[in-house]
Amino acid sequence: xxxxxxxxxxxxxxxxxxxxxxxxxxxxxxxxxxxPTFLEELQALYSDYANRPSMLYYAEKMTKxxxxxxxxxxxxxxxxxxxxxxNNVLGQVLLAKKMGKKRVIAETGAGQHGVATATVAALMxxxxxxxxxxxxxxxxxxxxxxxxxxxxxxxxxxTGTKTLKDAVNEAMRVWTSRIDDTFxxxxxxxxxxxxxEMVRDFQRVIGKEVKKQMLAKEGRLPDVVMACVGGGxxxxxxxxxxxxxKEVRLIGVEAAGRGVDTEETAATISRGSLGIFHGMKSxxxxxxxxxxxxxxxxxxxxxxxxxxxEHAYLHxxxxxxxVPATDDESVAAFSYLSKTEGIIPAIESAHAVAYAxxxxxxMDKDKIIVINLSGRGxxxxxxxxxxxxxxxxx
Amino acid sequence: xxxxxxxFQDNPKAFISFVxxxxxxxxxxxxxxxxxxxxxxxxxxxxxxxxxxxxxGEVIQRANIRALAGGCTTDKIFDMLADLRKTSQVPxxxxxxxxxxxxxxxxxxxAKCQEVGVDGVIVPDVPFEEKGELVDYCRKYGVDLISxxxxxxxxxxxxxxxxxxxxxxxxxxxxxxxxxxNITTDIGAIVKKIREASDKPVAVGFGISTPQQAKEMAALxxxxxxxxxxxxxxxxxxxxxxxxxxxxAKEMTEAVK
Numbered sequence: 113x114x115x116x117x118x119x120x121x122x123x124x125x126x127x128x129x130x131x132x133x134x135x136x137x138x139x140x141x142x143x144x145x146x147x148p149t150f151l152e153e154l155q156a157l158y159s160d161y162a163n164r165p166s167m168l169y170y171a172e173k174m175t176k177x178x179x180x181x182x183x184x185x186x187x188x189x190x191x192x193x194x195x196x197x198x199n200n201v202l203g204q205v206l207l208a209k210k211m212g213k214k215r216v217i218a219e220t221g222a223g224q225h226g227v228a229t230a231t232v233a234a235l236m237x238x239x240x241x242x243x244x245x246x247x248x249x250x251x252x253x254x255x256x257x258x259x260x261x262x263x264x265x266x267x268x269x270x271t272g273t274k275t276l277k278d279a280v281n282e283a284m285r286v287w288t289s290r291i292d293d294t295f296x297x298x299x300x301x302x303x304x305x306x307x308x309e310m311v312r313d314f315q316r317v318i319g320k321e322v323k324k325q326m327l328a329k330e331g332r333l334p335d336v337v338m339a340c341v342g343g344g345x346x347x348x349x350x351x352x353x354x355x356x357x358k359e360v361r362l363i364g365v366e367a368a369g370r371g372v373d374t375e376e377t378a379a380t381i382s383r384g385s386l387g388i389f390h391g392m393k394s395x396x397x398x399x400x401x402x403x404x405x406x407x408x409x410x411x412x413x414x415x416x417x418x419x420x421x422e423h424a425y426l427h428x429x430x431x432x433x434x435v436p437a438t439d440d441e442s443v444a445a446f447s448y449l450s451k452t453e454g455i456i457p458a459i460e461s462a463h464a465v466a467y468a469x470x471x472x473x474x475m476d477k478d479k480i481i482v483i484n485l486s487g488r489g490x491x492x493x494x495x496x497x498x499x500x501x502x503x504x505x506x
Numbered sequence: 507x508x509x510x511x512x513x514f515q516d517n518p519k520a521f522i523s524f525v526x527x528x529x530x531x532x533x534x535x536x537x538x539x540x541x542x543x544x545x546x547x548x549x550x551x552x553x554x555x556x557x558x559x560x561x562x563g564e565v566i567q568r569a570n571i572r573a574l575a576g577g578c579t580t581d582k583i584f585d586m587l588a589d590l591r592k593t594s595q596v597p598x599x600x601x602x603x604x605x606x607x608x609x610x611x612x613x614x615x616x617a618k619c620q621e622v623g624v625d626g627v628i629v630p631d632v633p634f635e636e637k638g639e640l641v642d643y644c645r646k647y648g649v650d651l652i653s654x655x656x657x658x659x660x661x662x663x664x665x666x667x668x669x670x671x672x673x674x675x676x677x678x679x680x681x682x683x684x685x686x687x688n689i690t691t692d693i694g695a696i697v698k699k700i701r702e703a704s705d706k707p708v709a710v711g712f713g714i715s716t717p718q719q720a721k722e723m724a725a726l727x728x729x730x731x732x733x734x735x736x737x738x739x740x741x742x743x744x745x746x747x748x749x750x751x752x753x754x755a756k757e758m759t760e761a762v763k
Binding site: 398 | 567580659
């Protein structure tokens with residue numbers, strides 16, 4: 113087996129034109145990942161710029177209302193730029209800077225990764241171009257303008273399903289035409305090695321903090337940690353430091369869209385099969401001829417036909433569980449958390465909340481669930497209003 | 507001697523053409539292959555359409571979309587080729603992505619290639635490091651796995667060339683497939699490096715559209731590969747594309763000689 117494997121998953125399936133770019137990245141990452149100066153600089157950015165550590169909040173009203181396990185929310189929504197995406201982007205753009213790159217490109221679905229990349233590019237004086245599916249630029253118009261305010265150029269991608277997977281295709285195509293000065297800031301634990309490992313390492317801070325905060329608050333580890341999964345970066349960041357703690361259940365919540373039994377779904381583990389795409393071997397939603405399926409979810413950030421290779425491995429080994437949540441359940445959870453705790457979650461994160469609402473009542477009161485609230489919901493307010501049939505006169 | 511080796515022996519400067527299967531229809535693809543053979547194309551590369559062709563520019567992306575929308579599948583392509591083989595022995599090389607092969611089933615896919623007489627495969631998203639995914643099946647069924655070399659390959663050239671099968675596909679430029687007005691890469695220097703490690707023929711592709719470009723590229727190597735320029739003609743003429751493609755291919759074949 114080749115490099116970057118998680119069981120049978122992962123690898124480096126890329127056009128030859130990109131191989132040296134990826135090998136250069138791999139070497140640079142190997143060099144800096146244990147470099148004390150690099151890690152110090154990153155730590156300073158995390159705390160002073162991104163507002164880390166993010167709080168671990170006891171959702172007392174939600175806990176009482178659901179009447180079961182104690183629920184804690186990991187408040188990644190309170191990070192600068194409003195989601196966990198900043199953790200990874202600070203790491204990658206700092207690395208790009210060390211490598212002498214002048215320009216960063218990124219794909220984005222909901223726009224959170226694009227906003228984070230545009231933000232850090234502004235901070236570090238890098239040119240920034242973000243590729244975003246045409247449909248997503250419409251679903252998330254506010255984030256497009258936000259990226260432009262930050263000085264980035266946003267390119268709407270008109271090919272294929274005009275969503276996240278097409279944005280990745282286009283970013284890869286553009287990268288092949290300009291590899292010398294350009295760094296591709298990939299937003300999730302997916303793609304060719306070293307991205308799944310590197311992005312996970314930059315997101316590990318989530319799980320490390322949860323562990324420390326939980327020990328301080330409760331004097332023990334949680335029984336369940338859970339997060340939404342598209343490509344899977346916030347979930348991987350949360351899970352990683354708990355993998356060896358076998359008593360902690362790891363639950364990833366996928367976007368079921370209109371239901372796992374419909375064609376309008378993005379639930380890769382529930383409905384997908386083994387394949388090789390976007391640089392990695394993993395599970396994908398596809399047909400019998402290996403054509404990648406046009407996936408659907410209300411959440412632009414989870415609207416992706418694959419899943420990161422390490423998640424595929426955690427699924428194979430049985431260490432993590434993956435469950436679906438539908439659009440309806442997630443929109444209900446979006447409203448519920450807003451009204452119950454005064455916290456408007458990202459529609460992506462609302463998928464995790466939706467499953468917690470089912471799970472918590474079935475657990476004893478002395479059990480503890482941690483939900484990763486990966487992002488805030490301001491960006492979704494208009495889309496949720498449309499979903500509920502409310503006319504906002506935008 | 508394999509049909510690919512013989513093609514380069516018979517055509518020291520080879521014109522290699524590409525069409526996407528099922529664009530505008532599989533019946534037309536068969537007619538196009540016959541016309542390309544008649545025009546003197548030494549090898550015909552056939553694209554198996556894929557939903558997400560990341561190495562392709564806009565022209566071939568659109569051809570993939572048209573072919574899939576028209577219901578083209580891997581099985582239907584094999585059927586068309588089996589039919590074609592009743593009248594034509596032109597060397598055929600598939601160009602597709604790894605997922606359609608992997609999901610079809612690698613053993614079944616390459617067995618079918620052998621059965622209908624597909625001589626090679628080009629899989630742009632399987633680099634040297636991952637070729638273990640396919641190479642044993644290729645050997646088992648006598649199908650050449652064509653390697654790509656790019657200007658960015660640099661110190662990888664020797665490693666790739668040494669184990670090359672069939673011919674070497676030299677990618678002329680950075681970026682994706684598509685017509686370019688200028689090719690600025692020092693093709694001669696790369697070909698020289700390849701020759702030091704391999705005696706396999708080298709054909710240059712990506713961006714070639716004019717007879718002049720084809721002539722220059724073939725002069726520096728063993729042949730020129732032309733895809734997007736042909737697909738553009740197919741896009742323009744639709745069902746009436748066979749005549750114009752034949753005329754174009756004839757001119758290109760003459761130019762490379």
